[in-house]
Amino acid sequence: MSAEVLVFDILGAIAVLAAAGVVLARNPVHSALALVVSFVNVAAIYVILRAEFLAAAQIIVYTGAILVLVLFVIMLVDPDNLPEFHGGRPVQRLLALILGLALLGEVMAAILTRTIVxxxxPWSPQAVAAVGGNTQALGRVLYSGYVLPIQVTAVLLLAATIGALVLARPDTPRVRALVRDTATISLAHPRGSEMANGVEPALPALAAGQLKLEAGERTLVMAKSGDDFLDQPVWGERHQS
Amino acid sequence: MANWIFLIPLAPLIAAVVNFIFGRWYLRDRAHWLAILGVAISFGVSVAVVAQVARDEVALSQHLYTWIPAGDFQVPVTLTVDQLTAVMLLVVTGVSLLVHIYSVGYMHGDPGFYRFFAYLPLFVFSMLMLVLANNYLLLFVFWEAVGLCSYLLIGFWYRRRSAAQAAKKAFVVNRVGDFGFGLGVMLIFVHLGTLEYTGVFAQVGALPQGTITAIALLLFTGAIGKSAQIPLFVWLPDAMEGPTPVSALIHAATMVTAGIFMVARSWPIFAASPDAMLVVAIIGAATAFVAATIGLTQYDIKKVVAYSTVSQLGYMAFALGSGAWVAAIFHLTTHAFFKALLFLGAGSVIHAMHDEQDMRRMGGLKRHLPLTYWTFLIGSAANAGIFPLAGFWSKDEVIVGAWVGGRPIVAIVGLVAALFTSLYMFRVVFLTFHGPERFDAHTVHPHESPPVMAVPLLILSVGAVFAGFLGVPPERGVFHRFLEPVFSGHGAEVHHVSTATTLTFGLISTAVALAGLGLAYAAYVRGAIKPAVVAARLGPLYQLAYRRWYFDEIYEALIVHPLYRLSVWLWRVVDIGIIDGAVNGVAGLVNFTAQRWRRVQTGLVANYALAIALGTVIIVGVYLIVGSTLFQ
Amino acid sequence: MNWAAFLSNYIFAFIVLNVMLGLMAYMTYFERKVLAAMQDRVGPKRTGPFGLLQPIADGIKLLAKEDIVPKNADRLVFLVAPLLSFVLAPLSAAVIPFGGTVTVFGQEVNLYVADINVAVLYVLALGGMGVYGIILGGYASANRYSLLGALRSAAQVISYEIVLGLSLVGVFILSGTLSLVQILEAQQQPLSFGGVQVPNWYILSQPLGFVLFLIAAVAETNRAPFDLPEAESELIGGFHTEYSGFRFSFFFLAEYINMIAVSLLAATLFLGGTDGPIADGVWWLAAKAALFLFFYIWLRTTLPRFRYDQLMGLAWKVLLPLALINIALTGLIRLWGLGLL
Amino acid sequence: MSELTATHFLTLSAALFIIGMLGVLIRRNVLVIFMCIELMFNAVNVSFIGFAWEQHSLVGQTFALFIIAVAAAEAVVGLGIIMALSRRLDTVDIDQVHELRE
Incomplete structure (x- = not known):
């Protein structure tokens, strides 16, 4: 048994135990802590596998960002009601255990009987060292063969950012329903220098409740369709014929 | 200069695009600077290019790129400037420039100011590409593009229902003509395998007579639509719903002459088909006459000028039909000056009268609008053909061309129409500017237009006075010598006109024009003839003219109404019954099935997760058994 | 395995750790003196000559205090959090190069603990981990103020870590490596412009990156004007409200060690580290780091604390775009330099 | 198993993955489920990097890098959803969320 295997066994055992802790801990904060431990050990295993860059990325992204966010949300969601909801669902637990064991059996069977095809x-340790280390080698592979996936990933991250913004936006259903139900046509909002004419805009006579002053100073005239005002001269338009 | 031709259409295009994109937020009231600059560049380059063409007497061309490279079918975008194009270039860019300047004053304060100055350069771009094209497909594309610009500009005040409908009408009526034009282009390609002018003209003589006639008539169908000939002229008077500068530029000076230009451009095709020529001449003469009669009876100042335009286009058409190509183009050129002048003058009047267009509520404006009066008078006289203004020379030449081209009846119809022309033109002048003030002086205070509108009027009136001298002496003027190379070869007939004939017709047409002037004076200034009495005496004939020969009513009854009924039937039965029914039926079926299946959804995420896990176990198991070597 | 090299490395690491701790103690003295001078006071002066024994007295006092654990606290986490902070803080010193190689007793000794090829990422990762001490401490105290301090800290550190990382990308582009030793080597070749020798320090080629790094580093170490997690005027003590005795001192120590580590890093990345004439490299590094430490204290006396939304707005709306612009510009210039444009 | 082989890593990966899966199936707190999903991602990464190490190929590491990036995106959106959920329904118990049933 070489020293490498010993180190791996220790790290792996801690990672697995910590992972079990994630599932078993009653308090989500403890779960998160256990996950941190698991991730850090996995990162150490990456170093054994000569993936130093990924080890750093793992710590920076997973532990440094994602799990901090998780902790943040845990504390934000309901700090007084954090303990797990226990009890119930005995059937599902049993089923889950059976399924887990079955999958474990299947996967172990596959792993232990596998052959390399x-x-x-080309990236032997010598080749990696020749270009200056794991980071440089990974960069070469990434930016020669995977340029498009990188850009797609960038777009994905942008989309996720926008999605998160939308999700985090406080929603006011009343306003949205109002916008959905009535198309708004602003006839009384001259844009630009037409205002200089000093002529009052010709507004159609309004039924009661049609005029909403909700959107600030600008007058909104609610109309079901543009046809309602088609024959109305627009602001500043010549009256002909 | 050949390498700079691309600037001519590009400059207005850039102006249009920039105004489209930035006009609404940034340029707003400054939008006109860019547009005028673009058109001015275009005009300047045109002048330089035309100067070179005139000096070297060879056509210039610049190949830009190949638009459609598909095997044998090559559509190059090549800009070609020969003498005919040169004339059109000067007319288009020159009048456009003046109208742009005029519009700054006319459109001032309009909320769509930037939009106007985006559409207008776009039109100029399309029109220039139309005249610069060297093949029929490119011509056709920009033929449609000018149609689009015309649509956009007629419907410029799109919130007014009448404007929106006039725009639609113009578009639909033009489609009829364009359809024929498109067929003609296809026919050319099918028979000749090329669409480039030179190739087509070189081979056209070899085709059978029937085919040539078919091609020529189909092409002329396009011209009927675009140049407002009978029976498709109905859109042009309605197009006066657009802003007046648009009427001046598009619906008088440039776009409507595209049909004339196209026929002149395709003259070898027409020249090879006497039947087609006859049709062109008849339709032109009929248009000239019918529109002139209608013009006599209208009261809307812009409508009168519009019918006058239709009538003058008729003159050009019958000149073409008589083989007097140069005369047609000459008349096109002079017409561009005086008709643009008339429209802009009418616009000035309308502007001064606070958007009043009915002549019955004008009168006596000479005192208030001296400049407008004098320029409008020059335009009217030029249009009426009073010696020695521009209209006299060109119209006279057109009529002489018809006479010597073997169409004496057409020439006589032209002379009759000339009488009417003179009559309605001076009717407008006298009704508007002379006599008592028939408007309410307390509410309306007519005022002369600002300099930015007056200057184009002055420049155009100079043109209206002197443009005719380009064609002096008749048949051998500068204009003719310049255009001669275009209309030679391909079996062109050259008619030599004796001086006696020229003189005779000059005298006759002068007499006719003066007669019209006299009649108008008697009726509307002296009151010696009571127009109402004459109208009553003529009865049905007057009604016929007043109701525009019932063209709109006939179309309404014969085409629009049946089509409307058919559409309603299609909507009610086919669309709702069959198509919607099928779609809704499928949806209903899905809904029915889904209602049966939805009980499977428990809504509990945990159950879904269990199902996913189960599926994973099964798939991995199946793979181990079937796909791997584990059990084999 | 070369046991002698291993041993020498180990001894060096031990020395570095202890020097860091000693420095940290006198850092507090330094800070108090400078603060006092700037505020026109005298500062500590009674304990020993010039008050030089003051840090030791403070240390004894803190260690002797009672260790109180609040009743509702999450006990395990409460006890572990300060240790976590304290243990992680000095680790980043391991990759700082204090000089080249010297020969001691015929044995080659590297004046750095480790030269790993992702050294900068390693430091960033440690920074990311360091926040756990604060978050967990704040959470475990079962105190509203502590929790608020913890939340602020989480958001702040995540935001500024992005800026910190991106501000360094320009340096990576120029040096082509993530190893601090190699970055240092890259800075030691002076540039010559027509006979004039200019040190190739990245502060000269990356001024914007340097400024961004400085701002983000101050925020990362939770120092004024970004000390919102422990804003005493609004949150009492923030995350360490409930801590006392040596557990409090651990947080305290960790903060100062972080400051020293960040100063060393800044000196190495942007100021040429050990590069300098006449004196030995270590002294240059110490002098440059001292400059940054003085800057820290200067900031504290000068600037008022940011409001929370201003803090986040600054990171996301100002610093982040600037960092991206810096990267783009540096990349373009680098491509141009390589003749690829 | 005296030498370190990829089998070690695959076993570790399998163990982590199945623990994560059990967590997803058993736990009721959405946040914990989320963390378990991250654990499963991580297990997959271990496999990829193990294979990359065994085969002297960096493609596996590249994949792992992309997985980390995608996990970051997933985390942002997932946590956003959890925040919205807790605002709307005032719970993070997954069994309380069954609006899809209707």
């Missing part, structure tokens, strides 16, 4: 790739 195909040739080893």
């Amino acid at each position: 195909g040739q080893p790739g």
